[in-house]
Amino acid sequence: MACFGCLLLILSLTMTDRKSFFLKLVEDENFVKNYPLEEMTPDELAFRLTCQKCEQLRIIDLRNAEEYNKWSLPNSTLFTVDNLFEKEPNLFLKLKRTKRVFVADDEMTERKAAIMALKMGYKEIKILKGGLDNFTKEILQFEPIKEPKTIDEQYRNRFRTKAKIEIAELIKNNKPQGPVEKKQKRALGGC
Template sequence: MIKKRTAKILAFRYKILALILLILAGGLVLLPKYQKNEGIKPDLLLANAISLERYISTDQIAHKLISQDPSFILVDVRDEASFKSYTLPNAINIPLKKILDNDSARFLNQSQYDVVFFSNDNFYADQAWILCNRLGYKNLRVLKGGMNTWYNTIINPPKPTEDMPEEAFKLYDTRKAASMFFGVFYPEQVKPVEVVKPKIVPKKIITVEKKKMPVEGGC
């Protein structure tokens, strides 16, 4: 019952997010910076905003990080305090409010790298994506579910129940191995130390026979 209620809340939240994206996509046209026909056309922006192809999963990102794939840049669009508290390996921090700064363009306007935005969920990352997409930047992606999904799938993967299919156990093993790569510790990693009891060797007692002293004669 609780799971169904949570699913409904999430579904409603993502509908609201989609609506906000559409409003942003249309609203950006009214900004002075975009009245000079910079970037892509509004109708193309709207089409891109509806598409889900921009999303990349946490499993895909984990695989890229583990295999040291150099073809992507992780951009944390949260505030600096959140970034310093915890972020993904090798990520750079460009807060959402600085996305349009001139200094940010050299990281975001890429032709040879994929730029992957992420935040706690999709909310700020999607906004960063739509701003950069409007400018005509290429190879833009969004980490689906953000840090929340990263924690719930890679760092703390749920263990499947016995009634689940074999694929669920294989995925769990893969995610568990990934979590260990990123520093998660599991109790079964510690092998019990075998206590070796010292052998007690009985001490050999050597007896020494006392010599009888000669009896001295009297006078």
């Protein structure tokens, strides 16, 4: 019996908890940069926000609460890395028939959270290529090419000009959805 107790003690000391394991996994920048992740371009996200029904798209916003409350994309939810390990956010990430896009100011933050989510078994996870900084530059602050030379440049001018106006309006009318919070459940049973 003493041997069994010693074995349990050794196992508990050597085994790290789930959260610290995943946080340690994404510490290596080379691993994070080279990990194959599905990406969504700023144009694709703009298209999904303006042209398609947004119900199947869930935007997981990894910025801090202050920045998120200043402006947030429609259908986005404030999330932290800690939320990945909680029950209610966990259920949020398991919704079926939805595509989840992790967004943050920079792509590296998105990559770290997406890698952890994928390693935890979540599916349909993408990151926004270049982060929200790139999305802002390419879509929200888009300046049309004065004399487009190719048909692609003409289409890009037309789409981004329209998307810039529509998404700015959507952001203005958007009510930020705060972080997914734990719900207290009342205790059942008793006398």
